[in-house]
Amino acid sequence: MNWQVIHLDVRSDLAHLAAGDGAAFVVFWWGSLPLGARRYAARELPLPPGRLLPLCSQLVAQQLAARLPELGAPLKPGGDAEPVIRLSTQTAIAFTQHSAIDQMAVGSVEIPDDLSVVVCTRDRPRELHGCLRSLGGQRPAPLEVVVVDNSEQRSAQPICEAFPEVRYVHEPRPGLSIARNAGIAASRGGVIAFTDDDVEVHAGWSAELARMFRAQPEIDAVTGLVLPSSLATRAQRFFQFDMGGFGSSFLPLRFDKSFIEEQLPHGPQVWRIGAGANMAFRRSVFARVGLFDERLGAGASGCSEDSELWYRILASGGCCFYEPRAVVFHHHRAAWDDLLRQTRAYMKGHVSALVVQSDRHGHRSNLQRIVRALPLYFSRMAIDVMRRGSKERGSVLAREVIGWAAGLQYLVRPGWRRRMAVRPGK
Amino acid sequence: MLPDPVMSYRITEVELTEPLPELRLARDQDGFGLIARLHDRLIGFVLHPAPPGSTLNPLEMQRLVDRHFAMAVLETTTKSMLAQRMRIQPDVAPPSLTIAICTKDRAERLRRLLSSVDAVRSKSRLRSVEVVVVDNASVDDATRLVTATFENVRYLVEHKTGLNFARDAALHAATGDLLAFLDDDVVVDRGWLEGLFEVWSDCPEAGGYSGLVLPFRLDTPAQIEFELAGGFGRGFRRIHHEPSNLDNPLHPVGAGVVGAGCNMCFDRQLLLQLGGFDEALDTGAPLPGGGDLDIFYRVLRSGRSIVYEPRYAVYHEHRETLEQLRRQYWSWGLGFMAFIVKCRRTDRELAQRQAAMIRWWFVHHGLALARSVRRRQWRRARFVVAELHGGVQGLLGEYDRSIGRSRRIREHVARRSGQKIGSRPIEADNGSAP
Secondary structure: OOEEHHHHHEEOOHHHHOOOOEOOOOOEOOEEEEEEEEEEEEHHHOOOOOHHEEEEHHHHHHHHHOOOOOHOOOEEEEOOOEEEOOOHHHHHHHOEEEEEEEHHHOOOOOOOEEEEEEEOOOOHHHHHHHHHHHOOOEEEEOOOEEEEEEOOOOOOOHHHOOOOOOOEEEOOOOOOHHHHHHHHHOOOOOEEEEEEEEEEOOHHHHHHHHHHHHHHHOOOOOEEEEEEEEOOOOHHHHHHHHHHOOOOOOOEEEEOHHHHHHHHHOOOOOHOOOEEEEEEEEHHHHHHHHHOOOOOOOOOOOHHHHHHHHHHHOOOOOEEEEEEEEEEEEEEOOOHHHHHHHHHHHHHHHHHHHHHHHHHHHHOOHHHHHHHHHHHHHHHHHHHHHHHHHHHHHHHHHHHHHHHHHHHHHHHHHHHHOOOOOOOOO | OOOOOOOOEEEEEOOOOOOOOOEEEEOEEEEEEEEEEEEEEEEEEEEEEEEOEEEHHHHHHHHHHHHHHHHHHHHHHHHHHHHHHHHOOOOOOOOOOOEEEEEOOHHHHHHHHHHHHHHOOOOOOOOEEEEEEEEEOOOOHHHHHHHHOOOOEEEOOOOOOOOOHHHHHHHHHHOOEEEEEEOOOEOOOOOOOHHHHHOOOOOOOOOOEEEEEEEEEOHHHHHHHHHHHOOOOOOOOEEEEEEOOOOOOOOOOHHHOOOOOEEEEEEEEHHHHHHOOOOOOOOOOEEEOOOHHHHHHHHOOOOOOEEEEEEEEEOOOOOOOHHHHHHHHHHHHHHHHHHHHHHHHHHHHHHHHHHHHHHHHHEEEEEEEEHHHHHHHHHHHHHHHHHHHHHHHHHHHHHHHHHHHHHHHHHHHHHOOOOOOOOOOOOOOOOOOO
């Protein structure tokens, strides 16, 4: 099947959603405000206005409820980290300012002159080129772009030379956390935004992040929306649709200490806060809770160095904000084998982060997740695989189980668990 | 877990723009069914168990209403704002409508239904509304006499017993562009016709429309049990069922999600092109089901969509006793599998999906059975067993037996009236329906 990703501004582009020659993942926008996304088979397109109307009503109403203080914004996460709308019927009936959605359509014009963008890369010159090109197209432009080259052979250096405004930093010690920490040390801005080399950012990305940090001084970290840049291969579609991609909520969400406290009995689901491909921190945070844990992340245990840092921020009384207006486009793994490898690494990294979180904060429920919730999840998925007879899901599940088993090693490595791996930030 | 229903639920309506009333339960009531309206538009329904004799004060009401209906209110008002900006009015004239009511020996329920239809038909924005009562071989005169008490209602008799015989008779007698079917055990909501008009004007290209089915009353444990298990509910958002659906790998074989046969409407020309209903399904007592699934499936397979509209709503009189409900579950299993067997025979293109659907259905019900046994919900377990029993029976030749039965019914009626058999081609006869 031939898949395309279509961006549709529902204010004006109604007629422009042409019937493609394949299925489509349609992202609905209201100006620069992302509303939501749905997938459609080729013969469903173009969508008639009568079909768009109820969907847009639902999406716009949710944005209003999530963004207008008089309707109860900002939203806080519920039991599964899903946004909980607390709206009273009387308020809803009395509400008439629906045109507020038009103000939300205007993108940020905040100048990100205190925002450093850090991109860590390792031997992916072609992808890095696309990433840097998109960063060069930021309007307005950020303070600086720092590329941390985590390869031994300095493979990113020739690429960076093509972009004079990019600052090149070489960090030969392998590990994403180490590279990110090097990026923090090398950057100058009061806010440090991270994205990955396999990502292209939206033109307004830096400005949206800058606006969040300036408007709300109490926020320590912001995460944003990660959309698929292409869904051409089976692996990319499986990651997006069957594994949930990098989260699918289009509603802003505020996370604070109560999130950790409420979820403590079952292990806080901090990975739901966002994705490392689209996150930003105030520099002061690193002085308060330390830098990225160098035992975690790609090149070390696998991943989850980002969510573990959010965990520390929330546990210390800080605040994280998910703002889907800050948009990046991620190139999902195109090859099925790469997806399987990635799945295994994610699960192994997840287990390692749970061990770290339990050790650091004494929150034992993180360990219970490893030995209880995850095996339960695996058995549920196994039933689901049988029910649907899906070989693809089965092979992904197998990699998850293998990754989980590989992650168990961290439970029994006292040396690893005791290692002092978080350095304080400046 | 909700407590086992043992008594009855009080169904009551609230208008959200007015101050909320205090609701008191009688001693033999252990819950509420709350129907919510906004400026008279139906926007929500919720079941709320409560101790017998208790009172729901305005504050508790407020909490309940906020939790379930506040977002629906905001979505409704947002929709009217967007409709002004986005709506492209259909440039076709409003269609005419025929409402077909197929009934057998239920004169009192028919009277109730016709009264409710009478109350809405005069206010309609449709070009014209015709009402046809198809008397499906009732044993006495009562159905005809009740029909005669209403003005502008056509009456016709279908001697061949079976719901799909009656539906086909209505199809060939109807004159409307749209043909809406109602079972005789429903009553239409006062917004029913307006809901149908709205969904048509938003989606005039659709091949059919299905509507919400709410409980008419919740007076017995069987009725409450059924409603608590989800009932016929399909929610309060419009749903577009297209010929393809990427979110559901079994679509459109799982046609049951589209709606229910007691409240459905089609483009009449499309039904005629499709050859009408399959008269071997929905044949009454021996195989009381599958006919609606079959027609939904064939409409979707023909490339047209079916749109579910919650304001196109009826109230259905659920089965009264647990025994009747058990039999209903059995008939759903039976009808569903008879339908699948027919699909496998007539639509080889989706053979893989049909096989997957059968597998999914048995695993799903097997798990449901295991779950109810684990939770010691014996009543539920018996219903699941009944449905499984029906499913197995349906797979094992029920469709063929039913084809034979419907042929015998046709021959029998034709002999009696001295007609020649098969004056009209009947698709199910040769097992090669479209």
